[in-house]
Amino acid sequence: MLDIKQLRQDPDAVARRLRVRCFNLDTAAFRAQEEERRQLQSRTERLQRERNVRSKAIGEAKSRGEDIAPLVAQVGDLGERLKAAKAKLTDLQEAQHRFLSEIPNLPDASVPEGAKEDDNLELSTWGRIPPIDFEPLDHVDLGANGALDFDAAAKVSGARFVVMKGVAARLHRAITQFMIDAHVEQHGYAEVYVPYIVNSASLFGTGQLPKFAAEQFTIAGSEGMHLIPTAEVPVTNLYRDAIIDVEALPIRHVCHTPCFRSEAGSYGKDTRGMIRQHQFEKVELVQLVRPEDSWRALDELTGHAEAILRKLELPYRTVVLCGGDLGFAAAKTIDLEVWLPGQGRYREISSCSNFLDFQARRMMARYKEAGSGVNEYVHTLNGSALAVGRTLVAVLENFQDGAGGVSIPEALRPYMGGAAKLDLSTV
RNA sequence: GGAGGGGUGGCUGAGCGGUCGAAAGCGCUGGUCUUGAAAACCAGAGAGGCGCAAGCCUCCCAGGGUUCGAAUCCCUGCCCCUCCGCCA
Structure with a gap:
């Protein structure tokens, strides 16, 4: 939610800034x-x-x-x-x-103009795209012997679901555990477990409602209950209607949840494989910080997500989203895109955003400034670190050996019973 | 699912038709004292909105109702707690 005072003061200035994200006020x-x-x-x-x-x-x-x-x-x-x-x-x-x-957040001055994904600005790249001397398979082919079973998922549920079996299921679990441990032990995040069903007030707080009701899965017969589209919703809303003790800031949470998205309007997009699913897992980082710290916090948080990719030895690049690609509540978003040999291009694997006070104002998340005693809105941030399913895809595709096997990145081996190699030929 | 008890400021908790936006305690802020801190003492401070300001308005879970007047009485809903039943 924008500050209505700012709107009253100079609506035209607000409208000008919103045009960067292609919103007409x-x-x-x-x-x-x-x-x-x-x-x-x-x-x-x-x-x-x-x-x-x-x-x-x-x-x-x-x-x-x-x-x-x-x-x-x-x-x-x-x-x-x-x-x-x-x-x-x-x-x-x-x-x-x-x-x-229904007015989106004002984009930060550093957000590039542009309407669509192609206008995003590359900031940096990391890692070497491995020279593969064979024709790389994509994860669907790599898992075709049953490790990734899309037909089984279609039978029990429908399109845009996956059933993972055997070593694939274990790798998925290993990736999750590895990421949570890294954030808790090395990056200073406090782990939380939260409900996967939330009420409308929570979705309003983080900005999914009222405008994006169609993108949520709603529980029939249960007034206002929705499956979470991301852990961001329950975790950030822990601080809804709260006056936070200033000593408690910054608050940093890591949370692993499934995410449920209707993907309304994405028909025909990414229909192959597990890039775009109705249900996927994500390890999410959420921060609540003092306003003066939020830009530094965005850099740090992005760094924490990057650290995972580096430990997994996955080549990636960072891009800053252009105005038109920016989410409703974000003032600025840095995406991490991992290299997928099977597609021959970078694909989003993490999205790290600073929301400034936009969400805090919606959910009345405040802290009392020491000295003045004035209640101020906190700044909220979050980022995926990382999307688990897409990380699995990236590991499979980047570490394939050309003979139906996949070597396991060093960092994941302790979580895979010490194994160095994955055999996907049978399940 | 059955029976009962509750939802009040940052927290605990009193108030149960009119100087009540609300006692008290804890916590908080400022001061005195102290080398400093703690303790003690004094003072201050709920949350939100409108207005240049003086000031005004709203808020005691939410929504209706009764009344000149509602935290207080009535109705509905939501949530929490206790006991019984069922249950991973």
């Missing part, structure tokens, strides 16, 4: 709504004041033992007028709130 509508709200609010508050004053006078007269009948008679239809004014004001305020709720 209707400033005329806002101004009209704001003018009406202002008038209605002051009228309603005048009526409220009058009621308060009169009622108080009646109370005082009564305590003195005087006859209150004439005073009560004087009140007349004040109550009715107040009720009517209040109802109109409530409607207007709700409309304004809805309007405000």
Whole structure:
């Protein structure tokens, strides 16, 4: 949620900045709504004041033992007028709130202009794309002997699911454990376990609602309950409606959850393999920090995600998302893209964002500034570190030996019973 | 699923038709004292909105209702706790 004061002060400036992310802000509508709200609010508050004053006078007269009948008679239809004014004001305020709720965050000044993925800006690359002297297979072919069973998944569930078997399932689990341990032991994150079903208030807090209801899986017959699209939602919302002890900042959580996405509107995109699934696992990093620390925190958090790729010896590049590719709540996002030999290109494996106070304002996550005692919004950040399924794909494709086997990166071996090689020929 | 008890400020918790936005304790902030800290003492401070300001308005889980007036009474919903049942 944007600061409405900033909008009131200079709607055109806000609109200009939103154009970087290809969002068109209707400033005329806002101004009209704001003018009406202002008038209605002051009228309603005048009526409220009058009621308060009169009622108080009646109370005082009564305590003195005087006859209150004439005073009560004087009140007349004040109550009715107040009720009517209040109802109109409530409607207007709700409309304004809805309007405000659907405006995305302002992109940071460093965010490049651009409408789509191709306009993202490469920042750096790491690792050497391995010279493969055979025709690399993609993960679907590598797992074709049953390790990655898309047909089984289609039978029990439908499209965009996978069944992993044997060594593939174990590798998936190993990757997860390895990543969580690294963040807890080396990067200073506190592990949390959270519900996979959340209420609407939580989805509103992180920005998935009201605008992106179609992208969520909603539990039928259970009012307002949704499967989480990412751990970001339950973890960040741990601090909804809270005034956090300043000593507790920065808060850093690592959380492993499945993620559920309807992928509405992505028909025909990435239909092969497990790049885009309705259900996938992710190890997520979430930070809540003091406002002055958030940009540094974004660099650090991105570094923590990068550290995983480096330990896994996976070549990758970092890109900064252009305005048009930026998520609703983010002020800036750095994506990590891993090299996939099977596709011959880089694919997103992590997305690290600074939301500034955008989410905090939606969920009233504050801390009390020492000294001044003023309540300030925290800044929130999160990033995948990493998406587990895509990491599995990257390991399989980058470490394939050309003979149906896959060597296991050093870092994962302790989690694979010490094995150095994966045999995918049978399950 | 059955029966009961609750939801009040950062936290605990009192209030149960009118100077109640709310006692008290803890925690917090400033001061006194101290070499410094702790303790003690004094003072301050709930959350949000509108307004240049003076100031005004809202908020005691949420939504309705009764009333001149609701934290307080009534209805509905949500959530929590205890006991019984069922259960990984």
